[in-house]
Amino acid sequence: MTTATTLARGERSSLARARLAKLARHAVGVAAFLLVWEVVGRTGLVKWLPTASDSLARAISLAFDPEFLGDLVSTLTAAVIGLPLAVIVAVPVGLLLGTVPVVEEMTRAIVEFLRPIPSIALIPLALFIFQPEINAKVALIVYASSWPILINTLYGVRDVDPVATETLRSFGFGSGAVVWRVSLPSAAPFIFTGIRLAASITLILAISVEYVVGGAGGLGAFLIQASTGIGADAMINVIASLVWAGAIGLVVNTLLLRAERRLFRWRTA
Template sequence: MTAETTPARAGQPNQGRPSPSRARRGKLLRHAVGVAAFLLVWELAARAGLLPWLPAASASLARVAELAFDPAFAGDLLSTLTAAAAGLPLAVLVAVPIGLLLGTVPAVEETTRAIVEFLRPIPSVALIPLALFFFQPEINAKVALIVYAASWPILINTLYGVRDVDPVATETLRSFGFGSAAVIWRVSLPSAAPFIYTGIRLAASITLILAISVEYFVGGSGGIGAFLIQASTGIGADAMLDVIATLVWAGLVGLAVNVLLLRAERRLFRWRHA
């Protein structure tokens, strides 16, 4: 048998497939090329006057770097992150038990379906005046709205994750005399955990959106939203630079949170990726 037709032995790496580290480097390189191309197009379009209102990418990135050392902006950024960090765990504590209840007790899910479908489509931004009326100071309104908005993706993913549990596993556990609580704890919750985590990832971006929206609506409460209002009421190119730089910072924070959650997901659910 020739070398070309000899099958690979068990345990030997596939010679035709790149190593994980090499594949990861290639992926990062493609990401970098995409970002560089976007920045180049932005720079050329701004300098050619195609978008007169848009500052050049180089000037915008320079302002982004300056804001990193601005104590006022650092305080606003910390205020936004504090509200988001407080609201997301509360949303998990609220949504996961409700999702487990709805997913494991069909009668409760059918009874509350109309209420859930009525509340879920309501835009959270439209509830800002109501939240400001019931919750004072503004930080409480931000957290309350974050909990409301972030709970929906977690709840829905928990509900469908529990429904996706293998019925053979649950029936097997019941046949050994385990009660409903033990079945939920030992089978339903671990099986639905990847779905729940996906809901948490989706909710993480919602927390930033709601926090900035409330800050923008209230104005003087601090945070990235308040900084955006001050920047947008300025005059001239410097005002637009501040607006663009603030938006870039908001995007960078969201990207960093998503990357951290993705890495944590690979570690927590390594069996699923395998």
């Protein structure tokens, strides 16, 4: 056995131990949170708050509820449609603003004017312009999700090594080739981080629109129906649906984070 092989095995063993330790810390944190939640629920410190065990049991039972699954599919469908559309819109605009300073200066005031506007405040306008309601929901998701992708793309392009850009230009490549061969690959980690942030926004906004509109279906509509109940049963249904929303967001973020680390391993290195 060579020294290199021994070192490689030792490194893999150290990484495995570090991952196990990290998972253990995560598990301890979740267990502590659930324990506190259970104690607060059983002691009645917060009125109408169900225990963690009852809420999780109800969340599991929702997996076999056809009505809930239909609402879940409605929410995820809007998110799955809206996020790629946001990428298609935001990445080219971010590349344009990042590579053409004149355009960025001309549109800076417009961007800074539109970016702080709450997406929820645009629901009436979206419902008036886009029909049916699923189109309004997707349109708002695209609007809200585009900002983190656009901003990350813009700053990613600005972070490109100018030496690499000038080197390519010195070999006779045009602006389009420089953007495609240098700017876009260099900004890709920033863009992917923006997409990961936008993924959470898509879920938040989809549920928010459904909650405000009500009859459009989805997790938001399910929350409205659940909250119309009486007493502890209604609260259990509400929290159980929120557990599902949080679990979906956690899974999506974890998958995207792992994909980011695999695709851009050179960046962390």
